[in-house]
Amino acid sequence: MERIRTVEVAGRVGKRVCVAGWLHSLRRMGGINFLIIRDGWGLLQAVAETEEEITALLPESVGVESIITVEGLVVSEAQAPGGVELHELKIEVLNPVSELPPISLNKRKLNAQPSTLLDHAPVTNRHPLRRATLRLSAGVMAAFRDILTSRAFTEIQTPKIVAAATESGANVFELNYFGRPAYLAQSPQFYKQIMVGVFERVFEVGPVFRAEPHDTTRHINEYVSLDAEFGFIEDHFTVMTMLRDVMAHILQTLQESYRAELELLKVEMPTVPEQVPHIHFAEAQELIYRLHKVDVRGEPDLSPQDERWLGEWAKKEFNSDFLYVTGYPMRKRPFYTYPDPQQPAYSNSFDLLFRGTELVTGGQRLHRYQDYIAALEQARLPIEPFEYYLEAFKYGMPPHGGFAIGSERLLMQLLGTQNVKLTTTFPRDIHRLVP
């Protein structure tokens, strides 16, 4: 009999089916035996009313996580997960497991320290809660690509081994490239800008590497960046409009296609307003002074506390979980940032705050060759390492801009995960290279 997936069983009431997967749990209750089969997509309950039916599972060598196939009759049962269960079972063991896993995979809650979850990720990632988180990560990537493809963006893949650090010499991993020093890309920034010259609208989903020597729950050293960059913009507000649509599409996709995962993780999904409210950096500092009597005016950046206050204000004032802060001071932004033509000390850049925490950074970039030469000079950076990048500007680039969403950070904030490391399959941190 051909095997079907657990999530396909509900449509087969009254028929015999075959499922296969992991023995998620076996409870023996005075003559009646309940087993749960877990496959790659869901859980299915099977009920054996005779001892004979579960003979194959009785040896001590057959514990939870054993690989089994179960044939049975599909019966409606409101109490069972998915509303159906299997009766009259025929069970076969494909690969028995005798050792108990390092954590209980069949308890509803994940009662384990983050370090245990991470040390044993090859197994702990099988827990339905971990699986739901990782599945949402797939949903975020797919939704990001879908919306941008529908807006005529072209997908690119840019090199991860680079000759020089992207934005500064700090926090890069150095590697030995056939005897020469090379570095791991901190971001595809330069390459995605260059590719605006080729396809005008480009996006990339790929790993980026930051050698930040911080041992916190907010740091990982390799993460997945969702990058977009496009040409013929008016200014950073064009980019903000695009980002609003991207965020809205990602959230809508998760709500429509990942309902089970969101329920399992008890996620309270935000809605993205048609118009995300925005406030200029300088005004934001004035507002904080007025509302909280703390004078941060003149500071070059917002503190986490400032961001929380602004988040509260956006919620109260606009009933919005999202807020754009625009016009960050030029002196804290990278050299390719486009200055505000009206007030050149401020920039045509923005941060998107979500519930009072920075989620996405973006903005308009310089597009004239001479502006780059001047900006590098002002930043006291040499021209030579940037020559390949500058070549794109020498031969014609339109006004352009873009943004980068950290996939793990987005998930962390959406799901309220306490540790960013738990939003990814096998995180890399200052101590962790394995698994």
Add this chain to the structure above:
Amino acid sequence: MERIRTVEVAGRVGKRVCVAGWLHSLRRMGGINFLIIRDGWGLLQAVAETEEEITALLPESVGVESIITVEGLVVSEAQAPGGVELHELKIEVLNPVSELPPISLNKRKLNAQPSTLLDHAPVTNRHPLRRATLRLSAGVMAAFRDILTSRAFTEIQTPKIVAAATESGANVFELNYFGRPAYLAQSPQFYKQIMVGVFERVFEVGPVFRAEPHDTTRHINEYVSLDAEFGFIEDHFTVMTMLRDVMAHILQTLQESYRAELELLKVEMPTVPEQVPHIHFAEAQELIYRLHKVDVRGEPDLSPQDERWLGEWAKKEFNSDFLYVTGYPMRKRPFYTYPDPQQPAYSNSFDLLFRGTELVTGGQRLHRYQDYIAALEQARLPIEPFEYYLEAFKYGMPPHGGFAIGSERLLMQLLGTQNVKLTTTFPRDIHRLVP
């Protein structure tokens, strides 16, 4: 007036539209001026019958590749690219370019050495032929994801910084990970197998790194691997059936959605037979002996010449551009390869040949913990570096297998590109870290 894309102009005959892009070319022919505008998607001809209309383009500082906007009336013109052109022009220059690009971007042919194309990739990638190739690369990735998503595969992203080399200690890039040695992943092999334990069916599109010190037209040191792995297979033939469908879907997607690119590049697209013919490794060697009187029997692998002969045979015998060779000898395959239960010197693995060249490798993997312990012992490999990988097998894994398609190699063979470096945006080779 709102700007539209060049490829949207054909539907607006009789209306005035605004397009924007790069000044691809300007020909002045005795009072009539033809200009071609290139945007991220196509080319559009515009005709100025008066000198006044092109005043903005006349200064010497405004050369090809200048960023311009052109407003004009859409007129049918069978001779023009796309069947339409603009008349009664209003031209504005957004960003003038005076220097001539390193190669002619507006000639139909690419008359340049590969090294020139690669050294100046930020600009040469703008040539319509280069752009078509790179766009097809996006199509391959999207089609790969689409077919696997529709087959209930989950997308994963696995770490690129790893503690040990994947399959052997050779040809890995070493990096400094907070003072410790680490390596760039040669393939997501171990992680994708582990994730079969989580999602059962997984795929990944991501960079892999091979420190092969070869300076040839077939080598690049960073490439995009299209990886798939899935559980509950019968044997390697289940994997071959899946791969057949993946290849068929990729080719069909390109033919349906990338027609302009395929025409531009004059690609002769193959069809994938419903049943791809297959031949066992040992039979293939017998066949070569019979047909070509060259005795390769007993050799542990097929030579490029062997593969070409087999390709010719498949074409003649089955009229197929594709041929599976199955059952490669165990001694040349990695330790996780599943042996043929009937003839343990041979493996449950395969290569897919396309027009006589190896295109994809795949097969069934070991799935029992004890088999791994034995295989590592036999390969004289220590267990310790593999412990995280083995943990997945300790706690229950189904029979599984998968394959990896090198995106660049696939494009090279489909398009007949002479140099694999020209199938990617910014290749990395033994000498090339820039651009």
